[in-house]
Amino acid sequence: MMARVLVLFLVFGLVAPASAAMAANQVAGARAVLGQASPVNDLAATASLAIIYNGKIRDRVAPGNTALAPDGAPDGTLTVTLSASGGRTVTALRLDSDAPGTWDTTSATGFWVLGVATSLDGPLLNAPGTMEVNFSVADGGSFVLFAADLQLSEFLPGRTLTLTATFSDGSTTTAVTTVSAPTPAVLTLTYNG
Ligand SMILES: [Ca+2]
Numbered sequence: 001m002m003a004r005v006l007v008l009f010l011v012f013g014l015v016a017p018a019s020a021a022m023a024a025n026q027v028a029g030a031r032a033v034l035g036q037a038s039p040v041n042d043l044a045a046t047a048s049l050a051i052i053y054n055g056k057i058r059d060r061v062a063p064g065n066t067a068l069a070p071d072g073a074p075d076g077t078l079t080v081t082l083s084a085s086g087g088r089t090v091t092a093l094r095l096d097s098d099a100p101g102t103w104d105t106t107s108a109t110g111f112w113v114l115g116v117a118t119s120l121d122g123p124l125l126n127a128p129g130t131m132e133v134n135f136s137v138a139d140g141g142s143f144v145l146f147a148a149d150l151q152l153s154e155f156l157p158g159r160t161l162t163l164t165a166t167f168s169d170g171s172t173t174t175a176v177t178t179v180s181a182p183t184p185a186v187l188t189l190t191y192n193g
């Protein structure tokens with residue numbers, strides 16, 4: 001009897017630590033799997049953009065591949081807002097109209113420059129010469145685009161403008177807006193006696 005108890009004790013003494021280690025590994029493994037599938041990590045991988053057309057309210061660029069200067073003609077001006085957990089670094093932007101018209105942030109293409117700034121009157125972020133951009137945007141942050149018009153034809157009401165943004169991880173996201181008609185001015189006349 002004593003021998004059996006001793007044997008059982010020895011067996012438990014040898015097996016228990018191994019079982020505990022295995023259990024710990026299984027828990028760690030389960031946590032790792034849960035971590036991969038968690039909604040928080042899925043959100044971190046998603047970035048979306050919202051874009052609105054503000055009208056031709058600034059003159060920051062000119063028609064041309066590297067024309068980073070005002071020319072006296074107002075430019076189509078758009079505001080872009082990022083939704084992405086942790087923010088993103090923007091490394092390229094391209095705007096396409098459903099009319100013939102494309103603007104981008106590289107002098108390697110013949111498309112006219114797409115001016116980029118963090119605000120309507122902030123300095124342009126495009127690198128002189130190459131037109132390239134490389135700037136970070138916080139989650140919920142925004143930036144502004146300037147695109148030169150062509151014979152008053154690019155920003156007519158109903159035009160669809162599609163922005164494609166490339167981020168530093170190589171991913172791209174698009175956003176679309178439609179040029180709306182300017183809100184007509186309203187005058188109210190009141191007779192006071
Ligand atoms: Ca201009």
Ligand SMILES: [Ca+2]
Binds near residue numbers: 065104106107108110
């Ligand atoms: Ca270009």
